[in-house]
Amino acid sequence: MDWLQNVDWLQLLKCFVTGGAICVIGQILIDKTKLTPARILVLFVTTGAILGGLGIYQYLVDFAGAGATVPLTGFGYNLAKGAIKGVREFGLIGAFTGGITSAAGGIAAAIFFGYIASLISKPKMKKE
Amino acid sequence: MKPLDSKKEYQNYVDKKSPNSPILKNCFNAFWVGGLICTIGQIILNICKSRGLSQDVSGTIVSIILIGISAFLTGLNIFNKIGKFAGAGSLVPITGFANSIVSPAMEYKSEGYVMGVGGKMFTVAGPVLVFGISTSIIVGIIYLIFNTQSITLV
């Protein structure tokens, strides 16, 4: 079991706690407000993009890794980071191309897998 | 004051009558499921990086794999059970975004593949893209303005 010694347990713990904490914020919003899931997702992605643009979210990513990038705030951060990178490389046009370029993998995967799932699967009754 | 005296009074009365969600239990479930999903992402990220892939490419691979798993579980009619249990724990990570695209695609299959699946796929997730992408463009433009005036924002 060589690989076990190479695992950075502290890093995984930081990731777990940060990711969990971001989700808890979402849960409090669900339970305490009447926001629908779509509104909560929008709130998270916009917050992530703004914090990403201000450079604040970068600290969280450095600290927690996937714990900060996997939640939807990370998706927003990714879009903002891409837009800034685009501006650096291509100027104004980069603001338009950069964001989607950096998030392209995720968006394309979601569309493609969504289409495939609709081909092979059918909705089923919720049992409870 | 009686509850039916005014709309406001009735709303207050209804709020008192309505049961609250079990918020502690919900937060606990959201915490560990959300944390677990992120940790799975971190493990995939570490594996990718140890194979010599760059941070950006590894991050994209993490997104694609998590989205794939989420789409697969949605297709197997399992994701909604996880979602009912975990709430924001499965909604807030990228898995929730994937689920919100896959679930209407499956639901509206009955209206055909073009206007049903294609047209309705973004009924829930569309706003995420609209607001996320718009915000990123604004961020990029603001960055451009500050940068050309030699004020560094980042």
Place this chain on the structure above:
Amino acid sequence: MEKLGKQTIKFNNPPVITSTASIVGPKEANGPLVQYFDQCLEDEFWGEKTWEKSESKIIKETVNMCISKSNIPSSDIEYCFAGDLLNQCISSSFGLRGLNIPFLGIFGACSTFVEGLSLCAIIVEACAQNAICAASSHFCSAEKQFRFPLELGNQRPQTSQWTVTGAGTAILSKTGNGPFITHITSGKIVDMGIKDANNMGAAMAPAALDTLICHFQDTGRSPNYYDAIITGDLGYIGKDILIDLSADKGYNIKSNYNDCGVMIFDREKQDTHAGGSGCGCCATVFSGYFFKQFQEKKLKRLLLIATGALTNSTSSQQGESIPGIAHAISIEL
């Protein structure tokens, strides 16, 4: 028939409920009332490709079952009143398009069944020999239209209600052994400003109260005249509110009052949160449970008040509040 007070009609030759039928989905079949329904489905699709087709089939088969149980040839049934929750009431109009009975589509949200019974009673007293009314709802088609796709991993709030999958029908005739519809009280639209589409019980309770009190005032009856006072789909929260509000107005209904949405599911085991709702809730519980109670003479006087939330997904997205409606009928042996 004659008018009593402001909103009530008293029938001089009370129409008779000759036969009823009910078909429900699998979740309702796991509930406490399973033995009273005529047929329980194995799955929500019932061999159809879509939820909407499945709901149409449910209402069609329920109507056919009711007609064959009544032994009245369908050519002798002169009018059909039916409705459901889907846009433009497609479940009932598509399901019943082969029926060959003059069809009057109605919409009263979840109060549709009692609205249909009221109209049937009026037309039977006025001119027809037999008339049929039907109402249906389907959990999956309702979720799709009003809320989210079924596979979306969201949590339902504690105040939300579970749309009943099922349909109920009743045939009314001029003559027979009863039970009789003696009075109908048609309700006014009441809107107390509730905007939360996940708390329909609270939105509809003031309408139920209004109709209930109006019925007592118009007829001069009191709550203890009835063996049972039953609302359609207020659920646990709405039931609680109605008991409170009517006590405030000086009517104690606590001892003989219940709600179909409370009765149809087992709250603990089935995790339906605030109880059942939908057109099918009141329709199946009346045509399943209560009609059989009348046949076995366990019940003599019933006041059935079906409640409806007159909202749709567009109006709630535009921030409109939810107007409630309630119609009452008094059924006696």
